Amino acid sequence: xxxxxxxxxxxxxxxxxxxxxxxxxxxxxxxxxxxxxxxxxxxxxxxxxxxxxxxxxxxxxxxxxxxxxxxxxxxxxxxxxxxxxxxxxxxxxxxxxxxxxxxxxxxxxxxxxxxxxxxxxxxxxxxxxxxxxxxxxxxxxxxxxxxxxxxxxxxxxxxxxxxxxxxxxxxxxxxxxxxxxxxxxxxxxxxxxxxxxxxxxxxxxxxxxxxxxxxxxxxxxxxxxxxxxxxxxxxxxxxxxxxxxxxxxxxxxxxxxxxxxxxxxxxxxxxxxxxxxxxxxx
Amino acid sequence: xxxxxxxxxxxxxxxxxxxxxxxxxxxxxxxxxxxxxxxxxxxxxxxxxxxxxxxxxxxxxxxxxxxxxxxxxxxxxxxxxxxxxxxxxxxxxxxxxxxxxxxxxxxxxxxxxxxxxxxxxxxxxxxxxxxxxxxxxxxxxxxxxxxxxxxxxxxxxxxxxxxxxxxxxxxxxxxxxxxxxxxxxxxxxxxxxxxxxxxxxxxxxxxxxxxxxxxxxxxxxxxxxxxxxxxxxxxxxxxxxxxxxxxxxxxxxxxxxxxxxxxxxxxxxxxxxxxxxxxxxxxxxxxxxxxxxxx
Numbered sequence: 001x002x003x004x005x006x007x008x009x010x011x012x013x014x015x016x017x018x019x020x021x022x023x024x025x026x027x028x029x030x031x032x033x034x035x036x037x038x039x040x041x042x043x044x045x046x047x048x049x050x051x052x053x054x055x056x057x058x059x060x061x062x063x064x065x066x067x068x069x070x071x072x073x074x075x076x077x078x079x080x081x082x083x084x085x086x087x088x089x090x091x092x093x094x095x096x097x098x099x100x101x102x103x104x105x106x107x108x109x110x111x112x113x114x115x116x117x118x119x120x121x122x123x124x125x126x127x128x129x130x131x132x133x134x135x136x137x138x139x140x141x142x143x144x145x146x147x148x149x150x151x152x153x154x155x156x157x158x159x160x161x162x163x164x165x166x167x168x169x170x171x172x173x174x175x176x177x178x179x180x181x182x183x184x185x186x187x188x189x190x191x192x193x194x195x196x197x198x199x200x201x202x203x204x205x206x207x208x209x210x211x212x213x214x215x216x217x218x219x220x221x222x223x224x225x226x227x228x229x230x231x232x233x234x235x236x237x238x239x240x241x242x243x244x245x246x247x248x249x250x251x252x253x254x255x256x257x258x259x260x261x262x263x264x265x266x267x268x269x270x271x272x273x274x275x276x277x278x279x280x281x282x
Numbered sequence: 283x284x285x286x287x288x289x290x291x292x293x294x295x296x297x298x299x300x301x302x303x304x305x306x307x308x309x310x311x312x313x314x315x316x317x318x319x320x321x322x323x324x325x326x327x328x329x330x331x332x333x334x335x336x337x338x339x340x341x342x343x344x345x346x347x348x349x350x351x352x353x354x355x356x357x358x359x360x361x362x363x364x365x366x367x368x369x370x371x372x373x374x375x376x377x378x379x380x381x382x383x384x385x386x387x388x389x390x391x392x393x394x395x396x397x398x399x400x401x402x403x404x405x406x407x408x409x410x411x412x413x414x415x416x417x418x419x420x421x422x423x424x425x426x427x428x429x430x431x432x433x434x435x436x437x438x439x440x441x442x443x444x445x446x447x448x449x450x451x452x453x454x455x456x457x458x459x460x461x462x463x464x465x466x467x468x469x470x471x472x473x474x475x476x477x478x479x480x481x482x483x484x485x486x487x488x489x490x491x492x493x494x495x496x497x498x499x500x501x502x503x504x505x506x507x508x509x510x511x512x513x514x515x516x517x518x519x520x521x522x523x524x525x526x527x528x529x530x531x532x533x534x535x536x537x538x539x540x541x542x543x544x545x546x547x548x549x550x551x552x553x554x555x556x557x558x559x560x561x562x563x564x565x566x567x568x569x570x571x572x573x574x575x576x577x
Contacts, residue, residue, distance in 0.1 A: 026390040100297035126552030127312035153308035214398030
C-alpha cells in the first residue's frame with residue numbers, strides 16, 4: 001500500500017496529511033469522553049461557563065455529593081457482583097459446551113450449535129416480558145440471581161462461536177496424550193485444553209464483561225426499585241433527578257467509564273482478537 | 283473420540299448440559315412464550331391472560347403508531363449503518379496507513395465503544411444543550427452562531443442527532459473488523475499491481491475493496507441488527523420524543539409494555555421485530571455473500 005520512500009528519511013506530504021486527518025478525527029472522537037472526565041472535577045458553574053476548560057484545582061465535591069446524596073456504593077457493588085459472578089460462571093460453563101460441540105462432532109452437537117447461534121439473533125426486547133414473568137415464578141425477580149442467569153444464557157451463542165473457532169487451532173495430539181496418561185475427559189479439558197484457550201477466554205471475558213458492566217435495561221427492570229441498582233441505572237435516574245446538577249451526574253459517569261478504560265488499556269489486544277474472531281465466523 | 287452409533291454420548295451431554303439448560307430456560311422458553319403472549323391482551327401483572335387472536339397484529343398493521351415507529355427505525359438504522367461503515371472503513375484505512383502513533387489512533391477511535399449507551403447518551407445530551415452545550419459554543423467560536431439549534435428539541439432533527447451519537451459510539455467496533463481484514467490482504471498483490479502501474483485509487487477500488495468484501499458483509503449485517511435494537515441512547519436523550527419523533531420499534535415495545543401495561547401488544551411488536559431481523563439477515567447473506575471474493 002505504501003510507496004517506497006525516495007531519498008532516505010524525507011517525510012512525504014501524503015504521510016503528514018494522513019497523520020493530520022487521523023489526528024483531527026481522534027480529537028473529535030475523544031472530545032465527549034474528555035468533556036465528561038474534566039466535568040466530573042469541576043463545579044456546576046464552571047461546567048456551564050466554560051465546558052471544555054481544564055479544572056483549575058483538584059475539586060472532589062461532586063464525588064462527595066454523589067456518595068452522600070445517593071446510595072452509589074450499593075450501585076457500584078451491584079455492578080461489580082453482576083459482572084464478576086456472571087463472568088466466572090460463564091467461563092465455567094460456556095467453554096465446556098463449545099469443547100464438546102467441537103470435539104464430539106455428530107448430528108446432535110451440530111444441532112445444538114445451530115440452536116445456540118440462532119439465539120444470537122433474538123433481541124432481548126422480544127422476550128423480556130415473559131422472562132420477567134418466568135423470573136417471578138422462580139422467585140428470582142428482584143434479585144441479582146435473575147440478571148446473572150440471563151447474562152450467562154445470553155453469552156452462550158457468542159461464546160460457543162468464539163471458543164469453537166479457537167479450538168479448531170488446538171491440536172488433538174495433546175489431548176490424546178493426556179487421555180493415554182489416564183486423564184478422564186473432564187480432567188483433559190480443564191487441565192490440558194482449557195489453559196491453552198487462555199487468549200480466547202480473555203477475549204470473551206473482556207467483551208462480555210464490558211456488555212454486562214454497561215447493561216441498562218435488564219438491571220433497570222429486574223432489580224428491586226427501592227434500592228440503588230447499578231452504576232449505569234443510577235446515572236440514568238440522576239439524569240431525570242438532578243436536571244440542574246450535571247456535576248453530580250458527571251461524577252457518576254466517571255465511575256462507569258474509568259474501570260472500562262483501565263481494563264481496555266491493559267487488555268487491548270484481547271478486545272481486538274475477540275472482535276475479529278467473532279466476525280470471522282459470524 | 284469414536285463412539286458407537288445410537289448410543290448417547292454421556293460425556294458430551296454432561297459438558298453441554300449447563301449451557302443448554304440455562305440458554306433454553308432464559309432465552310428460548312421466554313422467546314417461545316412471547317409468541318403465545320402476542321396473541322393475548324396480557325398486562326404483565328395480573329395472572330389472567332386473555333386470548334384475543336390476531337387483534338394485536340391487526341393493530342400493528344393498521345395503527346399509525348407502529349407505522350411511525352417503523353419509519354423511524356428504518357431511517358435511523360439506514361443512517362447509522364451507512365455512516366458507520368463509511369466512517370469505519372475510512373478510520374481503518376487511516377490507521378493502516380498512518381506512519382506515527384498507529385496504536386494511539388486505533389485506541390482513540392475505539393474508546394467510545396467502551397462507554398455505556400446511557401453514559402454516552404447523557405454526555406451528548408449535555409453537549410447538545412442549547413444554552414450551555416459544547417456544540418453551540420463551538421459554533422459560536424467559529425462564527426457559525428446562525429446554525430445554533432436546540433438539537434434535541436427540533437423533531438425534524440432529533441433522529442439524526444441521536445444517529446450521530448450512535449455512529450460515534452459504533453464506528454470503532456467496525457473499524458477493528460475492517461482493519462483486521464485490510465491487514466490480511468497480502469502486500470505482494472498490491473505491490474504487483476503498483477508495479478503494473480495501478481494508481482492508489484485503482485488499487486483500492488479493484489484489489490483491496492473486493493478482498494475486504496467479507497468484512498463489509500459482516501459489518502453491514504451487524505450494524506443493521508444493532509441499529510434495529512437501539513434503546514439506551516433514546517431512553518436517556520429523548521425518551522422517544524419530541525412527540526413521537528424518535529420512537530423506534532424497540533422503544534414503542536418498551537413504552538406500551540411498561541408505561542401502558544400492554545405487554546401482550548408489546549410482545550407482538552417484538553415478534554414483528556424478530557421477523558424483520560430474520561428477513562434482513564437472510565436477504566443480506568444471499569445478496570452480499572454472492573458478491574464476495576474468496577482468496
